[in-house]
Amino acid sequence: MFSMEKRDVHSARKRMISNVYAKSSLQASPALRKICDTILCHRMVRRIAAAPEGVLEAYELFSAVTLDVVTAYIFGLEQGSNFTEDPEVGAKWLYDYKSRQPYLFWIQEMPNIFHLFSKLGIGRWLIPDWVGQKSAAIEDQCLEWCDAAEAAILSGKAAESARYYPTVYGQLRSMLKKQGKSAEKQNNQLNQEQRLDLASEMLDHLAAGFDTSGITLTYLAWELSRPCNAAIQLALRNELLSLRSTCSTMTTESGMSMPSLKDIDDLPLLHAVVMETLRLHAAIPGGQPRVTPANTTLGPTGAEVHGIPAGVRVVSAAHSLHRNPEVFPDPSRWRPERWLDEKGGVDGGGEKARWFWAFGSGGRMCVGNNLAVLEMKGIVAAIWSNFETTIVNDAGMEHVDGYLAEPRGSSDGSFLRLRCGKI
Ligand code: HEM
Structure with a gap:
């Protein structure tokens, strides 16, 4: 979807999937509840x-x-990954994934x-061979996850249990099956073209969805843990603990679960903290590209938009x-209260x-924005109702100047080292 250039093809695909990312679907989803x-x-x-002495690398954790x-x-x-419980494999995935990024400029631009x-x-003068090898390994992994989701559907496990339910995969799969030839609709198998189409789409979603939220959470944790923002961290904790069933004591195996995603979503200071981090x-x-449309009715000549001819690539940047x-006002300061x-x-x-x-915004707007916000709020709620955080090393917390703006990292390989003390 991300790379579909033609507007009608893109919007047809988006319509097939967007309902599983709607806020109401997410808040009511038994699968997401189990996941959280x-x-x-x-x-x-x-x-x-x-974590030894409560110290950990925040960007690795959040990714x-x-x-x-x-x-x-x-x-x-x-069927999904479990890197949270396997920090070494998770860190390797992150570094393999990120190391390719500077070279993707040539393919995209x-x-x-x-x-x-x-x-x-x-x-290979522009893109060394190892970049292609790492990308192929990521694609293979995605195909493996897709095949596992497929097996869960065919075995009936997905229908029986929310733990097996592949929400996004299942949605697009059923839409593609509906579009298939009538003979194919009879059997429940995918053909190879559908299998690869699904895998390609799912790769877009997981690539678009994980690093963006991981980066945002790393900056959020940094801001909250700075001495100048200690009062905001305390106020946030009080707000989180005011929920009837809080996330605290979750470390036990007593079956403690999260408050409802709706209750978490409605907390004003938590919302303000997330919005202010997404802003600053x-x-x-970096620039989001759009191409000025041909045959537009917007311009006086029918072929231009605000004086820009049709077919020109323009960009606008959130920064x-x-x-x-x-x-x-005071735009370079992190001030959550501006959202209250x-x-x-x-x-x-x-x-x-x-x-x-x-x-x-518009037709190309992030389809996963509701999931991103709910997921980040859930993560913040779970951490800051159980721990208080302070900075051990933040020398790497400077934005990379690129389309994505992860922290640059310092010479010792650290991005943001936090101390998390149990409250
Ligand atoms: C903090 C987290 C996130 C941020 C900051 C973010 C940001 C963005 C931005 C800026 C775009 C391009 C929008 C445009 O061109 O106007 C985009 C597109 C997209 N995002 Fe996200 N995103 C996040 C999380 C997610 C998640 C969790 C998912 C799904 C699991 C996701 C899936 C997508 C997809 C599939 C597109 C392409 C949409 C299209 O072409 O219509 N994103 N995102």
Whole structure:
């Protein structure tokens, strides 16, 4: 979906999937409920509690947890990854995944030059062979997850238990089957083209969904843990503990579960903390491209938009939109209270909503934005109702200047080292 250029093809695909990412579907989803209880309340909290001297690398933790949540929602909890409980494998996945990123520029932005170099047998001057090998390994892994989800559907386990239910995969699968030839609709098997189409789409979703949330959470944890924001951390904890069934004491095996996702979603300060982090530290601050349409009725000549001819690529960047001082006074400061009204309720409408672009807008807007926000709120709730956090080393917390803005990391390989003390 991400890379479908033609508008009608893109929107047809988006319509097939978007209902499983609607806020109401997410809040009511038994599969997501199981995912949050298992991954956030148990696996994640246990990993933090077991960290030597309570110290851990935040970016690694958040990447593992967000990948686990996203793959669990896409492929089913039992079929998805479990990097939260396997920190070494999770860190390797993260570094393999990220190490390819600087080279993807050539394929995305200069494909003709790259193809020319490849034809001349010198493609590796631009993109070394190991990048392709690592990408192939990620694709193989995605296909494995898809095949496991397929097996859960065919065996009937997916229908019987929320732990096996592959929400996103299952949704697109049934839509593709409906579109298939009538003879194919009779049997429940996928043909090879459908299998690969599904795998390609699912790879887009897991790639779009894990690092973005992991980056945002790393900046959120950094801001909350700074001495200057100690009062906000305390106020947030009090707000979280005010929920009737809190996430605290989740480290036990007593079957303690999360409060409802709706109750978590409704907490004003938690909402403000997430929104302010998405504003100041947008995980995708770089330019979002659009092509001015041909045959438009918008321009006076029928072929231009605001004086820009048809067929021109234009970009807009969240980084700049989020720093308009008329909408966000004192824009370079992290101030969650700007998203609250004087009574402490949520105040996110009007101009602020119009200029907020962390998830883009329009037909190409992030399809997973509701999942991202709910998941991040769940993670924050589970951590800060159980632990208080302080910074051990934040020398690596500077934005990389790129499409994605993960922290640069410091020379010792650390991004953000946090101390998590049990409360
Ligand atoms: C903090 C977390 C996230 C951020 C900041 C983010 C941001 C974005 C942005 C900026 C876009 C492009 C929007 C545009 O061009 O206007 C996008 C697209 C997309 N995102 Fe997200 N995203 C996040 C989480 C997720 C999650 C959790 C998923 C799914 C599991 C997801 C799936 C997608 C997909 C499939 C697209 C392509 C949509 C399309 O082409 O119509 N994202 N995201």
